[in-house]
Amino acid sequence: MAAVATQVEVASRDGPATKNKLTMVVFSGELDKLFAAFNIATGAAASGMDVTMFFTFWGLQAIKKSTRTGRSLMGRMLGWFLHDVEGVGPSKMNFGGAGRWMFKRMMRSRNVTPLRELRALAAELGVKMLACQMSMEVMEIDREGLIDMVQGVAGVAAMLEEAAQSKATLFI
């Protein structure tokens, strides 16, 4: 009993206690990095970990619908360059889109689950997907512009709370 009491005290003084949890800040929006992110997320969720993915900046492309975004002139210009999960290319050797095709083909020939299906699997496995509020405002992406699997719009404080409880936090 004394031991338990001590641990609770420690937890309150040192911030939240650690759970069997993984937090990922998904900043990048490239095919290969998103693929790594969703692979790690589904692997962790399948092995029983709580997983939270916090999508920010270019990472919002992973949870965007294919509809155009932006209200102001700037926002609409930016919107031309934002893709959805099917349209993002790799971080290396994109060759004006050829790289995207090549990577997808190589993955398919190795029976690797495509990104779109990995994302659906993540949602099924209970991976919590959060969208960064500030990035949405700066990039002029509304909640309606994001897929329904997204569980919420959150700020950096909410992400940090998840991170503080996690065994590991990755910035991708």
Add this chain to the structure above:
Amino acid sequence: MAAVATQVEVASRDGPATKNKLTMVVFSGELDKLFAAFNIATGAAASGMDVTMFFTFWGLQAIKKSTRTGRSLMGRMLGWFLHDVEGVGPSKMNFGGAGRWMFKRMMRSRNVTPLRELRALAAELGVKMLACQMSMEVMEIDREGLIDMVQGVAGVAAMLEEAAQSKATLFI
């Protein structure tokens, strides 16, 4: 009492105990990544976490003065390409500098705190900013070339000690 003693033993055998602390290795030097880094840092510090930022390689641009750096021919050549916090561009869609202007404008129109002010806020909130000694040597950046807010020049061992005590460590 027994419980406390056990915990101290565990801490000494397994390395330092965890504090309510966040460590960030800031390797990248782009506007969007630095913006994410300082946003996370100030958010964490505002919520009561200890925060240490260890700036290395391109990340040194975040804590550089605007003065030119480099002593050798190579170092001075490299110095032409290094910016300060006002001059760095985004990792995507820089379009020869137009992207920097566009991003800054979009951020301002959304009332987002500019990078330079975020950095000052971080210092005010007690975020510890350390510069990587080896990167400074390789890139020929002197202590005088860094802003006064930088609390020290440190090696990888010092960074790792901070990381080992942290709830989360991010490589950005």
Add this chain to the structure above:
Amino acid sequence: MAAVATQVEVASRDGPATKNKLTMVVFSGELDKLFAAFNIATGAAASGMDVTMFFTFWGLQAIKKSTRTGRSLMGRMLGWFLHDVEGVGPSKMNFGGAGRWMFKRMMRSRNVTPLRELRALAAELGVKMLACQMSMEVMEIDREGLIDMVQGVAGVAAMLEEAAQSKATLFI
């Protein structure tokens, strides 16, 4: 005794307990990022931490032999663009290879250990190097295409188990 029993229970319910350990997911394959990764790895190992590096995607270049890889037409095309540890260039200012030469020269003039030697030092210090199985399959890199220092081929589940026991996990 009561305290120890409580801690063991906590560990089993919340996943594996934390050791004095560092896990790195090495996704990137650029000279500067690999240099940072191996510097952190050797620094951590030298200070007594267990270190595991999990090489995935472009990071496989860090543990590739210089031999050409790929079986299918696509795989061989990709193989033309993959380098070994001597051939990788920096993430910025590569200038068609000139940047690689410049960086290596600046590092040498500062008596910085070259990447190839850092890697050997990591192995000597007991850093565990694992190759990502799925990346090897997609990129058509065989076990024989990797250097002997690599201790094993592993999946994301094995990497996550290491991460869950670690003080810090970095995605580089």
